[in-house]
Amino acid sequence: MSETRSPTVPADAAERRAARPLVCYQVEQLPAPDLELYHRARGTAERVDEILVPPRDGRAFEVPAGSFFRITSIDGPQVGDLNLWHRHDLGERFFSGKTRQLHASHVGLGDRLWSSLPGLRPMATIVADTLDWYGFDADGGGVHDVIGTRCDPYTNRLLKGVDYHYCCHSNLTRALAAATGMPPRDAELHVHDVLNVFMCTGFTHDTHQYFMKASPVRPGDYIELFAEIDLLGALSTCPGGDCGSSHSDDATPCFPLKVEVFTPTPAALEGWTPPAVNGYSRTHGL
Numbered sequence: 001m002s003e004t005r006s007p008t009v010p011a012d013a014a015e016r017r018a019a020r021p022l023v024c025y026q027v028e029q030l031p032a033p034d035l036e037l038y039h040r041a042r043g044t045a046e047r048v049d050e051i052l053v054p055p056r057d058g059r060a061f062e063v064p065a066g067s068f069f070r071i072t073s074i075d076g077p078q079v080g081d082l083n084l085w086h087r088h089d090l091g092e093r094f095f096s097g098k099t100r101q102l103h104a105s106h107v108g109l110g111d112r113l114w115s116s117l118p119g120l121r122p123m124a125t126i127v128a129d130t131l132d133w134y135g136f137d138a139d140g141g142g143v144h145d146v147i148g149t150r151c152d153p154y155t156n157r158l159l160k161g162v163d164y165h166y167c168c169h170s171n172l173t174r175a176l177a178a179a180t181g182m183p184p185r186d187a188e189l190h191v192h193d194v195l196n197v198f199m200c201t202g203f204t205h206d207t208h209q210y211f212m213k214a215s216p217v218r219p220g221d222y223i224e225l226f227a228e229i230d231l232l233g234a235l236s237t238c239p240g241g242d243c244g245s246s247h248s249d250d251a252t253p254c255f256p257l258k259v260e261v262f263t264p265t266p267a268a269l270e271g272w273t274p275p276a277v278n279g280y281s282r283t284h285g286l
């Protein structure tokens with residue numbers, strides 16, 4: 001808290017603090033995902049692609065609308081930073097902040113990953129998560145957060161005065177540049193706030209600071225998502241490894257992550273259509 005905060009506590013402070021908290025959005029009005037249909041379709045799916053993301057690096061991958069992608073921990077506990085774009089329009093990308101407001105600080109089974117304005121539609125739906133059992137621990141920590149942004153070389157330079165080139169921001173930049181042919185300086189501008197896959201985070205009870213703790217992920221654990229629209233994804237294997245000690249350096253053991261894409265038979269998706277972009281007129285009162 002700032003030193004300049006007024007020391008005067010109003011007489012009705014307790015009354016003001018007792019105002020009832022309201023969940024900001026009427027989320028029960030969100031279109032519900034048909035998980036049964038997804039699970040039936042998944043039963044018919046065949047693996048069509050596999051991408052290995054080496055430690056402290058990034059790789060891009062494509063997932064057609066109606067397909068599934070699974071991110072799996074393989075050799076050791078490892079956190080991944082995920083970016084998603086509309087395959088045909090990089091301007092429509094994962095909107096971490098609104099996803100947090102519509103669902104929670106951490107996402108899980110049945111939650112959607114929403115796209116940026118003005119699209120604001122589900123890009124992907126979480127259909128399986130072997131860490132679903134974790135919930136929230138005594139420290140207030142949970143997994144798969146949409147709070148943190150991504151480790152980046154600019155914050156690192158600000159805090160430590162040195163350059164480190166394998167932060168998630170840089171890993172995602174290199175991955176997107178390689179996938180699109182864009183110069184890295186242009187690709188960097190498309191890198192955005194991530195879904196922190198497998199990362200265990202929260203806010204400290206006393207000071208409400210963002211914390212991380214060793215991820216509970218173990219080899220064999222995975223999260224799987226259904227692509228609601230054609231996706232270009234990029235995944236970084238965070239230099240923090242399991243994020244139990246440090247990040248933005250080479251101090252922590254790091255492991256690869258595996259991405260697999262599965263495509264179901266078209267008949268299995270009968271009844272499902274990709275969501276349209278948001279219907280707002282975009283006239284903004286003019």
Ligand SMILES: [Zn+2]
Pocket residue numbers: 081150151167168169237238239240247
């Ligand atoms: Zn990172």
